[in-house]
Structure formats: structure tokens, C-alpha cells
Amino acid sequence: xxxFTFLKGIWEQEDIINNILVESDTNYEGGITINSFNxxxxxxxxxxxxxxxxxxxxxxxxxxFNVFTSRDFMSRIRGGHxxxxxxxxxxxxxxxxxxVDIIVALNEETVVRHRDELKEDGVIIxxxxxxGGENVVxxxxxxxxxEINPKGINTVYLGALIKILGLDRNECEKVIAEFFEDExxxxxxxxxxxxxxxxxxxxxxxxxxxxxxxxxxxxxKDAIGLGAMAAGVKFYTAYPMSPSTGIMNYLAGKQRDGGPxxxxxxxxxxxxxxxxxxxxxxxxxxxxxxxxxxxxxxxxMGLAGITETPLVVAEIQRPGPATGLPTRTEQGDLQFxxxxxxxxxxxxxxxPRDQEDAFxxxxxxxxLAEKYQLPVVILGDQxxxxxxxxxxxxxxxxxxxxxxxxxxxxQEGEYKRYEITADGISPRAYSGQxxxxxxxxxxxxxxxxxxxxxSAEVRKAMVDKRMKKMDRLREEDLQxxxxxxxxxxxxxxxxxxxxxxxxxxxxxxxxxxGISAGVLSFADVWPLPRQELESRTEGVVKFITVExxxxxxxxxxxxxxxxxxxxxxxxxxxxxxxxxKEITRRVKEVxxx
Amino acid sequence: xxxxxxxxxxxxxxxPGCGNFPLRKxxxxxxxxxxxxxxxxxxFTGIGQAAKMPHYLNVNGFNGLHGRSLPPAIGMRMANxxxxxxxxxxxxxxxxxxxxHILHNIRRNPDLTHLVHDNQIYGLTxxxxxxxxxxxxxxxxxxxxxxxxxxxxxxxxxxxxASFAARGFVGEMDHLQELIKEALxxxxxxxxxxxxxxxxxxxxxxxxxxxxxxFHLEEDGHDPSDYDEAFRRAREWGERIPIGIFYRxxxxxxxxxxxxxxxxxxxxxATSPGAARELIDDFR
Numbered sequence: 001x002x003x004f005t006f007l008k009g010i011w012e013q014e015d016i017i018n019n020i021l022v023e024s025d026t027n028y029e030g031g032i033t034i035n036s037f038n039x040x041x042x043x044x045x046x047x048x049x050x051x052x053x054x055x056x057x058x059x060x061x062x063x064x065f066n067v068f069t070s071r072d073f074m075s076r077i078r079g080g081h082x083x084x085x086x087x088x089x090x091x092x093x094x095x096x097x098x099x100v101d102i103i104v105a106l107n108e109e110t111v112v113r114h115r116d117e118l119k120e121d122g123v124i125i126x127x128x129x130x131x132g133g134e135n136v137v138x139x140x141x142x143x144x145x146x147e148i149n150p151k152g153i154n155t156v157y158l159g160a161l162i163k164i165l166g167l168d169r170n171e172c173e174k175v176i177a178e179f180f181e182d183e184x185x186x187x188x189x190x191x192x193x194x195x196x197x198x199x200x201x202x203x204x205x206x207x208x209x210x211x212x213x214x215x216x217x218x219x220x221k222d223a224i225g226l227g228a229m230a231a232g233v234k235f236y237t238a239y240p241m242s243p244s245t246g247i248m249n250y251l252a253g254k255q256r257d258g259g260p261x262x263x264x265x266x267x268x269x270x271x272x273x274x275x276x277x278x279x280x281x282x283x284x285x286x287x288x289x290x291x292x293x294x295x296x297x298x299x300x301m302g303l304a305g306i307t308e309t310p311l312v313v314a315e316i317q318r319p320g321p322a323t324g325l326p327t328r329t330e331q332g333d334l335q336f337x338x339x340x341x342x343x344x345x346x347x348x349x350x351x352p353r354d355q356e357d358a359f360x361x362x363x364x365x366x367x368l369a370e371k372y373q374l375p376v377v378i379l380g381d382q383x384x385x386x387x388x389x390x391x392x393x394x395x396x397x398x399x400x401x402x403x404x405x406x407x408x409x410x411q412e413g414e415y416k417r418y419e420i421t422a423d424g425i426s427p428r429a430y431s432g433q434x435x436x437x438x439x440x441x442x443x444x445x446x447x448x449x450x451x452x453x454x455s456a457e458v459r460k461a462m463v464d465k466r467m468k469k470m471d472r473l474r475e476e477d478l479q480x481x482x483x484x485x486x487x488x489x490x491x492x493x494x495x496x497x498x499x500x501x502x503x504x505x506x507x508x509x510x511x512x513x514g515i516s517a518g519v520l521s522f523a524d525v526w527p528l529p530r531q532e533l534e535s536r537t538e539g540v541v542k543f544i545t546v547e548x549x550x551x552x553x554x555x556x557x558x559x560x561x562x563x564x565x566x567x568x569x570x571x572x573x574x575x576x577x578x579x580x581k582e583i584t585r586r587v588k589e590v591x592x593x
Numbered sequence: 594x595x596x597x598x599x600x601x602x603x604x605x606x607x608x609p610g611c612g613n614f615p616l617r618k619x620x621x622x623x624x625x626x627x628x629x630x631x632x633x634x635x636x637f638t639g640i641g642q643a644a645k646m647p648h649y650l651n652v653n654g655f656n657g658l659h660g661r662s663l664p665p666a667i668g669m670r671m672a673n674x675x676x677x678x679x680x681x682x683x684x685x686x687x688x689x690x691x692x693x694h695i696l697h698n699i700r701r702n703p704d705l706t707h708l709v710h711d712n713q714i715y716g717l718t719x720x721x722x723x724x725x726x727x728x729x730x731x732x733x734x735x736x737x738x739x740x741x742x743x744x745x746x747x748x749x750x751x752x753x754x755a756s757f758a759a760r761g762f763v764g765e766m767d768h769l770q771e772l773i774k775e776a777l778x779x780x781x782x783x784x785x786x787x788x789x790x791x792x793x794x795x796x797x798x799x800x801x802x803x804x805x806x807x808f809h810l811e812e813d814g815h816d817p818s819d820y821d822e823a824f825r826r827a828r829e830w831g832e833r834i835p836i837g838i839f840y841r842x843x844x845x846x847x848x849x850x851x852x853x854x855x856x857x858x859x860x861x862x863a864t865s866p867g868a869a870r871e872l873i874d875d876f877r
Binding site for chain 2: 062216217218222226229230231232234235237254255256257258259261263265266267269270271273274275276277278279280281282283284285299300303307363393394396399400401430431432434435436437438439440441442443444450451452
């Protein structure tokens with residue numbers, strides 16, 4: 001029997017038979033310790049995978065573990081093959097892992113598809129006895145559930161899993177009680193959990209680290225929603241589109257808790273124009289979509305640009321073009337978002353690097369949008385919004401809402417919405433704010449008062465005024481990427497947005513193999529901060545970009561903005577996110593070329 | 594402080610004799626009669642000659658995108674219901690490019706006044722067919738006549754359950770001004786489809802053409818609270834064209850459906866990041 005115990009902050013693997021303690025390498029090539037345990041729960045759509053992974057993830061988090069849960073599911077309501085991965089351990093878990101310690105197979109297909117990912121000493125929990133291998137733990141989940149509640153097969157497996165891990169099922173019961181509203185269903189799930197628990201034997205002895213008071217466990221969509229709430233968003237309107245819809249779900253549920261009014265628009269075109277009207281009316285407004293919907297919003301982005309109306313748009317990428325892979329992940333919209341809409345106008349694109357960053361960047365987006373009177377895009381992806389992670393509790397004390405509105409007392413004479421100023425930022429008042437004054441905005445080129453014009457002189461002055469806002473933004477508000485690694489690292493890996501976690505894990509793995517690599521992780525992608533890029537690429541053996549697309553859009557952007565050409569581009573566009581191990585393997589491939 | 598008057602500008606980009614002039618006069622007259630001051634009125638328009646209206650009246654203005662005059666007006670109503678909202682644009686912008694928005698905003702029943710300058714032609718792009726152009730018309734594009742049946746905006750609006758549906762005619766300015774006043778006083782979505790000639794590009798539907806056909810519904814004994822009768826009258830178009838209020842009904846407006854919204858406009862609500870802090874407990 002293999003036994004995992006939690007000891008002195010690291011996982012150790014104990015061979016009971018030989019009574020020898022060996023350090024767990026969790027099967028990473030080269031014997032590197034990433035102190036985590038990885039569980040894959042697979043089955044059909046409709047079997048309650050999301051429910052069971054949520055309950056498991058939250059219970060583990062409450063036991064004091066750090067948890068990372070990622071989701072891979074098909075665009076359908078029933079059937080197909082979906083799986084969630086729950087990775088947990090004592091250290092900060094920042095991304096998914098490839099190899100799996102335990103497979104919880106709610107159907108046969110899960111075993112067939114994922115058996116190769118199972119570690120040598122891993123365990124498969126399934127109903128089918130002939131799944132193969134001595135590591136199969138059989139459980140008659142269907143029969144048990146049939147006697148209690150046929151919909152609750154997932155909870156039977158959860159009970160078995162908890163027992164196999166040697167964990168207390170108490171925390172799962174608490175989450176179940178919170179999760180289900182109906183008391184009868186809660187009772188059913190208690191019984192299902194208990195039956196599953198008693199059906200199997202302990203395999204591991206995983207000791208829970210204790211409490212997790214200073215941490216919270218949430219996914220990227222809720223982090224974006226909460227960031228918007230903290231920023232005082234008053235109106236959110238969107239058209240449902242995976243994987244962005246979760247933001248609207250979260251905010252709609254908070255309307256009575258001081259959240260925004262939420263309206264499902266008739267289309268993405270309706271959504272962005274409605275949000276702009278609300279912003280013109282003086283409130284913080286937001287919309288959200290994925291690439292396809294953003295394509296419909298393109299003209300509205302230009303409208304925000306020329307009318308200088310503050311707007312925050314969440315663009316949560318999925319693989320395109322057109323309908324693409326609706327529920328999978330990709331970073332294929334970077335250049336599209338930066339270059340959205342006809343004509344030239346300033347905008348800001350922020351790509352949150354993880355669930356914690358998603359909260360702070362969303363908050364920041366609202367301040368930037370109002371300070372510079374322009375659209376700010378939160379460029380996320382399915383991997384960011386559908387993955388849950390335990391992160392440090394958000395620091396609300398550090399947040400300050402800055403609205404940059406003209407105060408009526410400051411206004412002398414006739415108000416001009418587009419008054420030419422030294423930094424290009426005109427005093428902003430909203431419609432109805434200044435007694436006796438009106439606010440006029442126009443999608444046509446306009447003069448200082450907002451009136452339509454075709455004067456060449458005014459046109460040039462207005463373009464200059466709008467573009468000039470970027471100068472101040474570059475000086476005062478642009479955030480350089482985060483650098484992790486030794487100052488004299490041989491290799492520089494650069495990524496943007498949600499690749500941060502896998503990149504940092506790769507950096508650890510590479511270091512342990514004697515490969516010195518540093519990681520530059522970008523959240524501000526437009527305008528692109530240049531200082532770190534210019535200094536960190538100096539003298540490295542290789543500069544390698546890592547991104548979830550087929551054409552190296554970020555590498556192209558870096559070259560366009562700095563003239564620096566990546567020596568290698570590590571690209572992935574199969575709809576799934578990188579793991580740290582995959583990046584490690586591919587870095588090793590390119591550096592030996 | 595005495596109330597500011599709604600005034601009109603001298604310069605416009607409209608053709609001499611354009612129906613937009615009497616329409617603007619009727620609108621300014623209605624706003625002044627109702628004592629609505631310019632800073633408490635916001636006008637949302639799309640693109641086209643009609644959509645230039647906010648440049649020629651001294652009210653708040655949002656001259657947005659082609660077809661998109663309605664959505665920002667809804668956003669404005671959400672932000673601040675103390676501002677009177679007027680949506681204005683032409684027949685192409687409203688019923689063509691903006692068709693989806695009018696469909697769904699009739700369902701929403703937001704409290705706003707929607708004035709559609711219906712000259713049955715595209716003016717600014719020089720004479721192509723609009724959704725309301727008669728089938729007999731030939732244009733440089735529709736060289737053999739219009740290949741789709743014209744939209745009847747009143748039939749559409751009444752059929753969709755609009756809470757106020759009316760037709761006006763710029764050749765009867767006093768009547769139009771009264772209609773606009775009724776629409777501004779209506780609590781809910783009020784559509785006025787306003788017949789107006791395009792002196793440059795529509796040689797069929799002239800002042801004379803309309804004058805020979807229009808008659809007043811109210812003088813014809815029409816009861817605007819009778820839905821079935823409204824629908825029957827809405828179908829009248831041709832030798833006789835009814836103008837006036839086809840249908841009017843008080844019903845729940847859009848913002849009534851949000852328990853989140855109270856008397857204080859969203860724009861006046863105080864906000865601090867700390868207000869969201871306790872929501873963090875959901876994630877423990």
C-alpha cells in the first residue's frame with residue numbers, strides 16, 4: 001500500500017511494506033517535486049461533474065489545501081465526454097497538471113481516454129470491474145444511487161474518493177448543505193456520500209493542513225464579477241456567449257446586494273451600445289462576450305473611442321474563427337482586440353494572469369476607462385474564467401475608485417465635452433450633471449462642443465487629442481510585466497494572460513533540471529510595456545514566447561513594438577491550456593535545437 | 594432661475610424644404626409647452642439626415658451609430674430616469690439597420706419617446722429604397738422596383754404590443770406637436786412614425802401625395818384603447834392614410850421590472866469598494 005502523508009510542508013510517499021520514506025517525485029521527469037495531488041473526474045454532460053468538482057474543491061480548500069480546478073467540457077447539455085481536474089497540495093497551486101493520481105470515472109469512456117495520464121501507482125475509481133489493472137477500485141455507484149436518488153451517482157463517487165484519500169467527509173457535507181437548496185436533496189446527498197465512503201478502503205493517508213483563513217477559493221469569472229462590483233459597476237449588459245456568460249450570471253445574482261442592474265441584450269451590438277448609453281448617463285457600465293460577440297461589438301468599440309466614453313468590456317476568448325470550439329480555451333484574439341474597429345483610436349487591453357489578477361485588473365480597468373475616457377478590454381480566456389483556484393484574500397483597503405468627473409463648481413462658461421487640453425483629456429461631465437448645461441457626443445468627427453464637423457483642421461486636432469491620451473497612460477499607468485527568476489537566467493520565457501501559472505511551474509521544473517530560465521508574464525498587453533522586454537532580452541541565450549494560438553500573435557506584437565524577435569515560439573492551439581510540464585518539455589526541445 | 598427654452602440652430606445640413614424642419618419645430622414646441630428644460634432632455638439618434646437632430650436643438654445629445662439609436666437610450670434610462678429621453682432617426686436607420694433593437698425594445702416598454710422620420714427613402718446615401726419604400730418605386734439600385742413588400746411600422750408596433758403607437762405628418766404641424774406632447778407624457782414606449790417628404794430623392798411621396806391621403810383618426814371616431822380596432826386601422830394604407838394615435842395603453846415599464854431600481858437614480862448612488870467586501874464570504 002502506498003501512503004501519502006503531509007509532512008513538513010512537502011508530500012512524502014511512504015512505502016509501508018519496506019518502511020522506507022522516499023520523497024515523492026509525483027512522476028515528473030527528472031525527479032522534481034511539485035507537491036500536489038491530481039484528481040481527474042470524468043463523465044458525460046449531465047452527470048454532475050461540475051457539482052462534484054466544486055464540492056470537492058471547496059472542501060479541500062477548507063481543509064487548508066491549496067486547490068486548482070480546471071474544466072474541460074463539450075458544448076452540449078447531455079452526453080459527450082467532459083472532465084474536471086482538481087489539483088491540490090500544500091504549496092500554491094497555479095495551474096493544471098498532466099499526470100493524474102486518481103481517476104474518478106463516471107463512465108467507461110473516462111477510463112479509456114485518460115488511462116494513459118494515470119501515474120503508475122495511480123488509482124481508478126469506477127463502476128466497471130474489468131476496467132483493467134490492479135489499481136482499479138470498483139464501486140457499484142449506480143446501484144447505490146438507484147436506491148437513494150438516481151441523479152446522485154456523482155456524490156457516491158465523491159464519498160469513495162474522500163475515503164480513498166483518507167480524508168474526513170465532514171467538510172464535504174458542509175459544502176453539500178450550502179450547495180443544494182432543497183433539504184431533501186441535501187439529505188439524499190449525505191446518504192450518497194456516506195454509502196460511497198463506506199464502500200471502499202483507504203488508500204492514502206492525506207493529512208489536511210488545517211484552515212485557510214486568509215485565502216479564498218474562486219474561479220476567474222467570479223473574480224472578474226467581484227472586481228467589477230468593487231469598482232461600483234452599475235449596469236452590466238451582455239448577450240450570452242460561452243465562456244463569458246458566467247460573469248453575467250454572477251452579477252445578475254448580486255443585483256440585490258448592491259450589484260449592477262443586469263440586462264440580457266438582444267445582441268452584442270445592443271449590449272455595447274446600451275452600456276455606452278449608461279456610461280453617457282454617468283454610471284460605470286460594462287459588457288462581456290467572447291470573440292464572436294466581440295466581432296459584433298467592433299463598431300461599438302470605435303464609438304466608445306470617438307465619443308471618448310468610458311467602457312469596460314470583458315472579452316473571454318475561445319478558439320475561433322466563427323463558432324470554433326465554444327467551450328475550450330485559446331488566446332487567438334489578441335491582435336483582433338488590439339486592432340478592433342475601423343479607424344484609429346486609443347484603447348487599453350489588460351489580460352489577467354490568474355484568478356487573483358482578474359479581480360484587481362477588472363477593478364483597475366474601470367479607473368483607467370474613466371481617467372482616459374476610452375474603452376478598456378479585459379482579455380481573458382476559458383482557462384482563466386472556468387478554473388477555480390485558492391488565492392490570497394483580496395485587499396479591499398488598497399482599492400480606490402477614481403471617477404475623474406468634472407465637478408459642477410469647476411465649470412465656468414459653456415461646457416464643451418471635447419475641450420482641447422494639454423494631455424488630451426477633456427473635462428468629463430455626464431448628461432444631466434451640470435445645471436443649465438448640456439452634453440453632446442457624436443460618432444461623427446466633432447468640434448470641442450461635440451458638434452459634427454468636416455473641418456480638416458478640427459479633424460486633425462481631435463485625432464491628436466485622442467491619441468495624446470496614450471502618452472499620459474504610458475507614463476503614469478502602464479504596468480510592466482512580472483518577472484520571475486534569476487537575474488542572470490540563460491533563457492527568457494514570455495507569455496501573457498492566463499499562461500502565467502503554467503509558465504511559473506515550468507520555470508520551477510526547468511530550474512530543478514539545471515536549466516536557468518526567467519519568466520516575463522504580461523497583463524498589460526496594449527499598449528505594450530517595453531522596458532522589461534528590452535532589458536530582460538539583453539544577453540539571454542534564447543528568448544522564447546509561449547502562447548495559446550497558432551500564429552504567435554504576441555511574438556508579432558513584441559516585434560512590432562520593440563523590434564525584438566523571439567528566437568522560438570511555443571504555440572498551442574488544440575483548445576486546451578498548457579501545463580507546466582508541457583512547457584518544460586517543449587522548452588527543452590527548442591533549447592537543444 | 595427661469596427655465597431655459599429649447600431653441601433651434603440656424604445652420605443645418607438639411608435640404609431647403611426638408612420635412613425635418615417642421616418636425617424639429619413641432620418637437621421644440623412640444624418640449625417648451627411641457628416646460629422641459631434642455632438640460633433635462635437627452636436625445637439619442639443613429640445616422641442619417643434625421644439623426645443630425647441633436648446638433649440642431651440645444652438638448653443633451655448622443656449621436657451614435659447607424660441603427661443603434663435605441664440601445665444607448667435604454668442604457669441612459671437605466672442610469673438616470675430623471676432625464677427625459679427621446680430617440681430619433683430615419684426609417685432606414687430605425688426599421689432597417691436597427692430592426693432587431695426596435696423589436697426587442699417594444700417588448701421592454703422603456704419610458705421613452707421614439708420619433709421616426711419616415712420619408713420612405715434613404716436620403717443621405719442619395720435615394721436607395723428603405724424598408725418603407727413603396728413597391729412601385731424605382732431607384733438606381735432597385736431598377737425594376739422594390740423587391741420586397743414595404744414595412745408598415747404601425748402594424749408592426751401595434752402587433753408587437755407597443756404601449757403607444759401613432760402616426761404623424763409634417764404637413765400638419767400643430768397636430769404633430771400635439772402628438773409629440775402626448776408621446777412625451779406617455780409612461781412607456783411611445784412610437785410616432787412621422788410621414789415626411791424627401792424633396793430631393795422621393796418624387797412619389799410628396800407633400801401633395803400625403804395631403805391628399807391623410808385623415809385624422811380622432812375625427813373618424815377611433816378609440817385608441819381598443820386594441821383590435823387599432824390593429825384594423827393600422828392596416829389602412831393607400832388611398833386613405835390615417836394619422837393620430839392608433840393605440841395607447843398604460844402598462845408596466847422596463848424599469849418597473851427591476852426591484853434593484855428605486856427612486857434614486859443609479860447615477861446618484863454612492864459607491865465604495867468596501868461595499869462588495871462581504872461578498873468575499875461566498876468564496877470561503
